[in-house]
Amino acid sequence: MIRLNLSSQMVLNKVSPVFYRPSSAVERSEITRFEKITTDIFPSIEEGAENIADNIAEEIKHKQREGKYCVLGLGSGSSLTPIFKELIRRYEAGELSFKNVIVFNAYEYFPLTAENHNRSINQLKERFLDFVDIEQQNIFTPDGTIAQDTVQEHCRLYEQRIKSFGGLDAIILGIGRMGNIATNEPGSSQTSTSRLILIDSTSREEMKMSFGSQETVPPCSITMGIQTILSAKKIFLTAWGDEKADIIKETVEGKITDSVPASFLQTHNDAHVIIDLPAASRLTRIRHPWLVASCTWTDKLVRSALVWLCQLTGKPILKLTNKDYNENGLSELLALYGSAYNANIKIFNDLQHTITGWPGGKPDADDTHRPERAKPFPKRVIVFSPHPDDDVISMGGTLRRLVQQGHDVHVAYETSGNIAVGDEEVVRFMHFINGFNQLFDNNEDKVIREKYREIKSFLKNKKEGDIDSLDIRTIKGLIRRGEARTASTFNQIPLDHVHFLDLPFYESGKIEKLPMGEADVNIVRELIAHVEPNQIYVAGDLADPHGTHRKCTDAVFAALDLEKQAGAAWLADCKVWMYRGAWAEWEIENIEMCVPMSPEELLAKRYSILKHQSQMESAPFLGNDERLFWQRSEDRNRGTAKLYDDLGLACYEAMEAFVEYKPL
Structure with a gap:
């Protein structure tokens, strides 16, 4: 059996379940004292996605029993794909119907031409809506093809339509690296409603996966505003992986600020952040658990605590004192090791033993405390x-x-x-090949002359976002x-x-x-x-x-x-x-x-x-x-x-x- 996702099961620091699966409300209150939004951490993306799907499915069924529509706001970012897959699975298994669901797309790119298929709503359909039984007339989205002077009125009507269905029952969103939700960029006001907004460079970098290059991402977006999002009865914000860890910490533990738009979710009484352990890795309860509860002290956790204490006090390891430990919440280590000196020496030696000038192992040396074995030598390395x-x-x-x-x-x-590889690199090498051919083969090689003209013509007519021909991709591969x-x-x-x-x-x-x-x-x-x-x-x-x-x-x-x-x-x-x-x-x-x-x-x-x-x-x-x-x-x-x-x-x-x- 081939297992294709082993990296997702890689655990560098084994986090005690106590810090992400508290057994009681009191325990949860203790470990989440630094967090200002209800945050649930799961060991895997799949478990986190199932949790959100559980909540959405229950909301849909509750509305079905009442004979009402369930009104959902949905983003279209890749972090929502695992949730969509789980909802699709439940529909295909006959566990869930979307007949009573109304969807409002959280944002759309602007301006778009009628021929442009790189639309947010298309991504939403391709990842989710086309695979369930939602009625097409129940899918609403901002229109990125309208004239700019009609955008303001279009946004007003979009807000009005949301209200006409009783508002959003729930909204599911991802988070950008700058804390943007939907496409509310840093600087967005808490009172902002649906509007046209300029997409900043970081968001454009994230969106280029859908467009082929950053240059082809439209400059603007029509987005639900912060106030629109906060008007939803329930909010689910999701993130997976190490790359979102820093912004999750700012959102969940930081101050409310328009420089991190997602931080406005701290003002909502039913907002939930659903993340996996890598995305939670910067939260205090995961990164510095000794600040929120008693710990089971592993070697790695002790090392982490002492490095943190050194950075906090500005001291090297061997100069840390009992007072430093006591004043900064690490008295447990004094009880464990007997003194600051003993703990300091232990971690100093651990770190010292990581340093080696022999990454393949030092031959004929005592390798007891070396990271690599002395034998075999030499080693075969890939x-x-x-x-x-x-x-x-x-x-x-x-x-x-x-x-x-x-x-x-x-x-x-x-x-x-x-x-x-940039196109200009191809041009440079093609000039060389053509020149070489003229100098040493009297321009007689028909293949070179024909390919030269063909590639030159392709590059001349190439538009932003066009996929390179196989020949050009081959040349670019040869360059590398x-x-x-x-x-x-x-x-x-x-x-x-x-x-x-x-x-x-x-x-x-x-x-x-x-x-x-x-x-x-x-x-x-x-x-x-x-x-x-x-x-x-x-x-x-x-x-x-x-x-x-x-x-x-x-x-x-x-x-x-x-x-x-x-x-x-x-x-x-x-x-x-x-x-x-x-x-x-x-x-x-x-x-x-x-x-x-x-x-x-x-x-x-x-x-x-x-x-x-x-x-x-x-x-x-x-x-x-x-x-x-x-x-x-x-x-x-x-x-x-x-x-x-x-x-x-x-x-x-x-x-x-x-x-x-x-x-x-």
Whole structure:
């Protein structure tokens, strides 16, 4: 059996159910003291989605018994898809009918042409409404095709229509990274009603999954206002995954402010935030549970508490005192360890043992307190890289050191990365090929001349949002392959150890990828079964905003799982290490191996990243962070080193951090 979602079951810090499944109202009141909105945390997305579906189904059935309509407001963001799937399942099982349901779409893009199919209402239909028995005349949405001078009146009538059905019984919404609900951007007023609003750059970045590029996202939206949302009798706000953890904390625990529009839900008497554990990871009861209740102190939790205490007091670990512990809610640790000194030494040594200059293990050394085994040496290593530059961005220093220390290193580039190459790169290479042909083949190669004209014509007539032809995607993939080979050669990796897997799920030609499936897993499995590695490195950066990292990592985990089911003997001597990339770093309590870099090694890492020229200034997916990938990487690596230095450990120029994955 192939398990394709093992990354979602990955637990770095085992959170006691006490902190997300309180057994009584008193216990709940105690652990949620910092929270200003009723917040329910579930171990998985599926359980959270079922909870919302339970509430919506009960509301619909209650209205059916009364012979009334159930009026729902619905967003169309991807975070609502698991809820829609569960509601569809219940309809198909005969458990639920939507005949008495009226739906109001929360927002629509503006302006839209009649030919434009990238509409919010179309997304809502494709993900939900087309699969249930709702009456078409009961579906209402703002109209993005109307003239701008009629928008105000259109919004007034939309509000009036909602009121004519008795108002919204419930509304289900996702949350954007800036705290936007529907498309109420930061700065939206609590008294705002349905209106035309300019979409900011962060929201446009999130919406480009539906449009192919950020440039093709319409500049505005007609959205339900904050007041419209707050007028609903019940509100369900949902978020899944690490990438939403920071904004959930601001929404649930922060002040009410128009800079975080979702924070206005604190004023509603029946608002519910439904999230999974990763999205809850920054809430006080999950991140700093000792501040709300007694804890079962694991090594990781003690480490987390002491790092927090060091940052709070501005002291290194070995200078923390009994007074520091007592004044900041950590007296339990004094009782557990006997004194601040004992706790300090324990965690100092734990962190010290994560630092190693031998990521493949040091031969003929006592490896009792080292993150990696001394034997076997040398090790066979596979570094899996989701895109053709994640290896050097995320672990370029470690990669180079593994090679220099004599290990047999393979790099596997999982996707072509072709959609992240700008058209101007294609033009540049086509000019070179054409010029080369004219100089050395007297312009006689018919294939080159015809392809040159064909591709030149396509690019000339290409419109924003158009999917590249197969030929252009192939050329873009070749560009990235060439850069990856150059970087690998710079890092002294033999080219017969450089593997381009071109996983099929990536080749949709669009930002939104195909589902990852058996074909992808089999490609990965074939490589690992051939190499039989002693070490595997994979991307643990599951907050990658485009989702490719998660799918690539799930493909590796699924392949390992199949090998385990098949009884592969080599697995017993293989460790799997997870790195993070340009988007985030591991929390220090989770770091199990940290590889230091000298200034010279950090510079060499920069050079290897710079070999990927198509991903410099002109790369399409740099996101809202204006730093280039090499700058992000260096800042992150220096930040990790500074954190270790601040805690009183060795002071290095930069460090790359890893967490071990233990297969389920």
